[in-house]
Amino acid sequence: MRTTLFSIATLIIAAASASAGLVTYDAVGHADVSGFVTFNLPAGSGVTIVSNSLVTALSIVVDGESFALADVLTSDSTVFDFGVNPPAIVNGAGSLATNGSAYLTLFGGFDGDARILTNSRFYEVLWVARDGSDVPEPATIVVVIATLAALALVRRVRSA
Numbered sequence: 001m002r003t004t005l006f007s008i009a010t011l012i013i014a015a016a017s018a019s020a021g022l023v024t025y026d027a028v029g030h031a032d033v034s035g036f037v038t039f040n041l042p043a044g045s046g047v048t049i050v051s052n053s054l055v056t057a058l059s060i061v062v063d064g065e066s067f068a069l070a071d072v073l074t075s076d077s078t079v080f081d082f083g084v085n086p087p088a089i090v091n092g093a094g095s096l097a098t099n100g101s102a103y104l105t106l107f108g109g110f111d112g113d114a115r116i117l118t119n120s121r122f123y124e125v126l127w128v129a130r131d132g133s134d135v136p137e138p139a140t141i142v143v144v145i146a147t148l149a150a151l152a153l154v155r156r157v158r159s160a
Contacts, residue, residue, distance in 0.1 A: 023086050025127040027060060033116060033123050035060030035067075036130075037089075037096070044082035049093050052076050058097060060104060062118045067104045071097035078106060079114070089114045089127040 024038040038057035041050060053074040060067045076094025080087040091114050092106030106114040109124060116123040 022056065024057070024130045025089055026130060027116070027125045028128050029126040030123045032063040033060070033125050039078070039080075041080070041087060044080065044087065046081070046083055047090065048080050048082050048087075049077045050080050052078060052094075052096060055096075060097075062102075062104060062116055062123060063121070065099060065102045065104075065118055067097040067099050071099045071104075073097060081112075086129040088112060 021041065022038055023041050024036055026036045027033050036057070036059060037055060039050065040054045040056050042054070044050070051074070052072050055069065055072045055074075058067060058069045058072055073095050076092070076096070078089060078096060079091035079093055081090045089106065090112060091108040095103045095105040097104040102118050105117040107117055107122070109115040111124070111126070113125065113127050116125055
């Protein structure tokens, strides 16, 4: 019985700390901005600061300035709102990238999405998650695993 309870607790803890996964966001809504960024997002809740070291792909052009994965500033961070699914990019904590001649910096936007600042100019964009980028809620995963574990426990108790 103790082993089963320990197993259930381990499954719940593992599910709660599970990675949310890869989410790709397209920057849309401004003629001078195009491209995308992909984050390997951890599980989170509310407004969460996520390290830019979790960027797995980046290809953004802002008013002729190109930014790629090699330009990402891994020591800085991006702010996400995990209260929506998929999590929304809402701000930056430092810059996202620099290509040597310009910085790609995120600031809180008026519509909830982070806007881009580059070369002293703001660009209002929407960060749209690509289809298939929906991230399962960590609480949902915990409930499913706990239910399966409880059913296994009931079955084991009945057969004993």
